[in-house]
Amino acid sequence: MATEVRGKYPAYLGLSSAEFSRRVAALYELSSPCRLCPRNCGARRDQGERGFCRTGLRPWVASFGPHFGEERELVGRFGSGTIFFSGCNLGCVFCQNFTISQLGEGEEISVEDLAKIMLRLQDMGCHNVNLVTPTHQAPMIVEAVGIAREEGLAIPLVWNCGGYESVEALKLLEGIVDIYMPDFKYGDNGAAAKYSRAPDYFERACEALREMHRQVGDLVVKNGIAVRGLIVRHLVLPGGLAGTERVLRFIREEISPDTYVNIMAQYYPTHRAWEHPELSRRITSGEYREALALAQALGLRRAGPH
Secondary structure (H helix, E strand, C coil): CCCCCCCCCCHHHHCCHHHHHHHHHHHHHHECCECCCCCCCCCCHHHCCCCCCCCCCCCEEEEEEEECCCCHHHHCCCCEEEEEECCCCCCCCCCCCHHHHCCCCCEECCHHHHHHHHHHHHHCCCCCEEEECCHHHHHHHHHHHHHHHHCCCCCCEEEEECCCCCHHHHHCCCCCCCEEEEECCCCCHHHHHHHHCCCCHHHHHHHHHHHHHHHHCECEEECCEEEEEEEEEEECCHHHCCCHHHHHHHHHHHHCCCCEEEEECCCCCCCCHHHCHHHCCCCCHHHHHHHHHHHHHHCCCEEECC
16 A cells, blocks of 8 residues: 655646646647547537537636535545536436536636636635546646646645546646546446447546556545545446446456545436436445445455445
8 A cells, every 4th residue: 555645745736837838738739629538529629619528628617615525535624625617528317417517507717717716725725626527628727727836726636537538638637636536437338338428438447547546556645634646436326237346346456456446325316317217216225235345355455435
């Protein structure tokens, strides 16, 4: 288990201004034609086109503030400084934030205003800046971080994403993101295609987790607060639809037995889940206990309810 933070903390304080500018430019280049995520939809955002996620070239923000419902190592005493970004590169029929991710709630703001939000969260005492659904807005987010750090931002960045990530884009986040927190939604591509419109989800999530772990390693906690590393979330679905065993086995065998895995029981039918009878109920206590027992049997030492 990792016990030391590798490199500077927060990571983005260690990059030169020139390197920061290079990363921002490279991310914007990936946005037009867009290949920021595995969909590679090719939208020319620089010409006003909007792809699957319906995002342009301005930050699109639904809300922000201290959040106390995240993992305890992120919340601490003063909360995790969440910024909920609108739009999404997935189309989950059971998304609990569907009004933001799929119905377009939120407001387009300037990059400078996004930087001010980050600084405000720090001023409120938040232990981190928790970027919720950031993948499709990576260029604007990184540009805002570069501005904010010049104004004194100095708390960890959490990349709180759906797990459907481009390794090419992730490589440009190395040395900027401190904590990666992907969902690992499915071990079965059939389910991923049916419920999230992502028929290659499992392979892309595996690639992403490998790259994230390469960058930041296992989760490091200091004085009860996460400062660097990988947190993986897995939501148990009714009837084993999430492919939990394949997900957990991959993490154990190809990432690390010390991976911090939050096995979550809070699924409930919402949005368009009712169109699928198999998703129209909560999970049972037995289904959740089975997932926890599986993690234990596989030797995942930091997996459980967090």
